[in-house]
Amino acid sequence: xxxxxxxxxxxxxxxxxxxxxxxxxxxxxxxHAPIFAILCLPPGVWALVxxxxxxxxxxLIPTLFAAGLxxxxxxxxxxxxxxxxxxxxTVALVFLxxxxxxxxxxxxxxxxxxxxxxxxxxxxxxxxxxVAQNTESWPFAGHVLRGWMQWCGGLVIAxxxxxxxxxxxxxxxxxxxxxxxxxxxxxxxxxxxQQLLSVYGAxxxxxxxxTMLVIPDWREAxxxxxxxxxxxxxxxxxxxxxxxxxxxxxxxxLSCVLGAISLLVFVFVGQGRHRDAWRLGSxxxxxxxxxxxxxxxxxxxxATSQSVELTLYEHxxxxxxxxxxxxxSTGPVYDAGPALIILLAAMLWGGDAGSTAGxxxxxxxxxxxxxxxxxxxxxxxxxxxxxxxxxxxEPVSTLALVQLLALVLIYLGFAGLLWFHFVAHGYTxxxxxxxxxxALSTVGLSTGAVGPDMPTDLKLSVAFAMxxxxxxxxxxxxxxxxxxxxxxx
Numbered sequence: 001x002x003x004x005x006x007x008x009x010x011x012x013x014x015x016x017x018x019x020x021x022x023x024x025x026x027x028x029x030x031x032h033a034p035i036f037a038i039l040c041l042p043p044g045v046w047a048l049v050x051x052x053x054x055x056x057x058x059x060l061i062p063t064l065f066a067a068g069l070x071x072x073x074x075x076x077x078x079x080x081x082x083x084x085x086x087x088x089x090t091v092a093l094v095f096l097x098x099x100x101x102x103x104x105x106x107x108x109x110x111x112x113x114x115x116x117x118x119x120x121x122x123x124x125x126x127x128x129x130x131v132a133q134n135t136e137s138w139p140f141a142g143h144v145l146r147g148w149m150q151w152c153g154g155l156v157i158a159x160x161x162x163x164x165x166x167x168x169x170x171x172x173x174x175x176x177x178x179x180x181x182x183x184x185x186x187x188x189x190x191x192x193x194q195q196l197l198s199v200y201g202a203x204x205x206x207x208x209x210x211t212m213l214v215i216p217d218w219r220e221a222x223x224x225x226x227x228x229x230x231x232x233x234x235x236x237x238x239x240x241x242x243x244x245x246x247x248x249x250x251x252x253x254l255s256c257v258l259g260a261i262s263l264l265v266f267v268f269v270g271q272g273r274h275r276d277a278w279r280l281g282s283x284x285x286x287x288x289x290x291x292x293x294x295x296x297x298x299x300x301x302x303a304t305s306q307s308v309e310l311t312l313y314e315h316x317x318x319x320x321x322x323x324x325x326x327x328x329s330t331g332p333v334y335d336a337g338p339a340l341i342i343l344l345a346a347m348l349w350g351g352d353a354g355s356t357a358g359x360x361x362x363x364x365x366x367x368x369x370x371x372x373x374x375x376x377x378x379x380x381x382x383x384x385x386x387x388x389x390x391x392x393x394e395p396v397s398t399l400a401l402v403q404l405l406a407l408v409l410i411y412l413g414f415a416g417l418l419w420f421h422f423v424a425h426g427y428t429x430x431x432x433x434x435x436x437x438x439a440l441s442t443v444g445l446s447t448g449a450v451g452p453d454m455p456t457d458l459k460l461s462v463a464f465a466m467x468x469x470x471x472x473x474x475x476x477x478x479x480x481x482x483x484x485x486x487x488x489x
Contacts, residue, residue, distance in 0.1 A: 019487045020086050028082065028090040029097065030073040032157075036066035036101055039124075039152050043105070047141035055141055058108045062101040085478060092475040094157060095467060098124045102149060106132075109142050114456050121463040123149035124157070125470035126356065128233025128327035128444025129435075131452045131459060136238050140219055143236040147226035153470070154230025154259070154356035155200045159193040192267075199266040200356075204229045207255045215248045228255035231357040233327025233444030240329045246313060249330055253317050256326035260351030261286050281392055282352045285362040286324075293346050294319055300339040318445075319343060325350040325358040327444020336430065340447070344434055347443045358442030358469055360411060364404055367391050371401075410473045415440055418465050422449060425458055439465040 044059030099120040106116035115131045122129045123146050135143070207229060211221040220236050227234050235241060241249045261282050268277035277283070297319045298312055310318075314330035321328045323346040334340055350359015367389075374389045381387060388395040415436050422432030427449045435449040439462045450462060468476050478484050 018083050018085055020083070020089055020484050022485075024079060024082065024086050025089055025093065027073060027076060028078060028086065029093055030069055030076075031078060032090070032094050033066040033070035033073070035094065035152070035157055036098060037063045037070075038156070039098055039149060040066070040102065040105075043141050043145035043148055046144045047139065050139055050141055052139045052141060055105065055108050055139060058105040059102075059141075059145070062104075066101070085484060088475040089479045089484070091157075092467075092471050092479050095124055095153070095470060098149075098153070098157065099467075102145065105142075105145055109138055110134075114459055115452065118459050118463045119146070120149070121466050122444070123232075123234065124153040125442050125466040126150045126153045126230045126232035126358070127439065127442040127466045127470070128227070129439060129446060129450045129462065129466065130234070130444075131450065131454065133452050134238075135236070140236070143223050143234070144219075146234040147223035150230045150232035150234060151204065151226040154232065155196060155263070159197055195267045195270075196263050199263050199270060200229070202270075203255075203258060203266060207251075207258065211248070211251045211255070214251050215244060224252050225255055228252045228326060228328070229259045229356070231256055231259040231324050231326045231351060231355070232442075233321070233329075235328060241317070242314075242330050249314075249317055252328060253320050253324075253326070256321060256324040256328070257286065257290065259326070260324035260355050260357040262352050262354030263356075264354050279392075281366075282354065282363070285352050285366060289323060289346075289349070289362055290320055293323055293342065297339055297342045297346075300337070300342055304337045304339060315339075319346060322347045322443060322445055323350070325441050325443045327438070329445060333434075333445055333447050340430065340434060343445075344437055347437050347441050347445065350441050350443075360408065360441075363391075364407075367396060367400075367404060370396075407472065407474075410477070411440060414465065414468060414473070418461055421458060421461050425455055435462075436465070440469040442466060442469045 040059045040063040044056050044063055047053075047056035047059060099117065102120045102123070103113070103117045106119045107113060109116075109132075111119060111132060118129075118131050121127075128150070204225060208222055208225040211225050212218045215221040215224065223234075223236050233240070237243055241252060244252070262280055265277045265280055265282050268274070268280070294316055298315060301312070301315050310331040317328075317330050318333065319342075322343045325347065333343070348359060349362055349365050351357025351362065353361045353363040370391060371389055374387075377387070389401075390396060415433075418439065419429075419433050419436045422436060423429055427435075431447040431449045434445075434447045437443070438445050439450070454462070
């Protein structure tokens with residue numbers, strides 16, 4: 001008698017699961033080719049203006065390749081039965097492809113191949129962790145590339161094709177349901193994607209003009225704003241924000257705070273729907289988190305006498321940068337003490353859902369706190385009472401709770417694996433944990449564990465973690481699981 005192996009993961013849902021079709025995914029990626037051209041063209045043109053022909057070629061060749069690919073596939077329509085699984089995989093592969101296509105540009109700047117790939121992944125995932133050295137000797141086009149990549153990775157990659165290129169239909173709807181943050185669902189329609197892109201561009205323009213007023217070099221102001229609005233952390237200066245004026249530092253961090261608020265707030269404000277913007281709760285969550293974490297953090301800094309090297313103002317900017325998952329710093333991040341733990345917790349949760357920030361999201365933290373309160377109340381209710389858990393006045397569905405639980409567990413699981421990899425290479429546990437959370441939450445702050453001297457295998461692990469964190473895990477896991485490609489028998 002044959003014995004069938006038992007599987008913990010076997011369920012009755014297997015029979016109705018779909019699998020991905022490689023040809024459809026390849027065609028869908030081809031439809032995203034203009035994104036790759038948009039990504040490489042502006043810094044390539046900047047390099048041409050600077051007269052750096054070699055660097056310009058490293059960017060314009062991928063631009064021409066992307067343009068040619070799109071022209072070749074333009075007449076091939078996407079199938080009407082594009083599956084949700086295929087849409088998720090496409091978004092994950094688009095981010096990875098963008099990193100691969102821009103890797104040669106970092107290689108031309110003198111970075112080894114693995115370091116160049118790491119820098120490209122950090123840029124497109126809006127993280128800001130870096131292994132680059134002597135960045136102040138780069139042509140400025142290199143800084144434009146990093147800032148532009150982060151700005152595109154913040155929103156453009158996730159919405160531009162839906163907003164501008166695809167016709168209305170089921171395929172567009174499927175891609176619209178796959179935002180860069182799987183739980184947010186902010187770009188479900190073509191019209192809304194166009195609104196989000198418009199708001200994103202308008203915020204960038206306004207903050208760039210304001211930053212130019214307080215940072216003398218307009219080029220630096222432009223690059224810093226591109227990074228800040230996308231809550232990323234690349235800076236044209238090796239010391240991040242430390243050598244800028246206090247007013248300049250504050251303006252950059254203000255852009256980070258705006259980027260950490262749901263973009264739908266600004267869409268509603270632009271439409272004159274101020275009450276709807278307030279009811280979203282995003283502004284309240286971000287400002288409350290900044291206020292509470294700031295007070296606790298500064299108390300810890302003063303109590304442990306860590307305020308000697310930096311002013312309290314500079315410490316405050318570091319905390320806000322970590323909470324918004326921007327990754328800019330005004331000075332060194334201490335590798336010990338309660339202040340570091342508080343900063344780590346701020347990075348863990350990040351900004352709000354629907355924003356360009358990373359982390360587990362403040363709206364999800366709100367649901368978790370509500371679940372605790374609900375559990376305590378439930379034991380005092382009568383047996384037949386009906387009182388579902390609510391968020392923003394609406395009942396939280398079972399599916400939403402399952403997705404939240406899965407996301408938190410997957411996050412913690414991968415954090416444990418990467419932390420162990422750091423520690424196995426001899427890094428101190430707390431420093432390793434900080435940089436692990438920084439990578440998975442796409443923050444960019446570091447206590448020094450991430451750097452050019454990291455072993456090659458660890459650089460690849462951190463790059464993988466940044467990719468995972470930006471896609472919020474599920475899309476990447478679906479891409480890597482064999483059963484996503486081959487139907488189980």
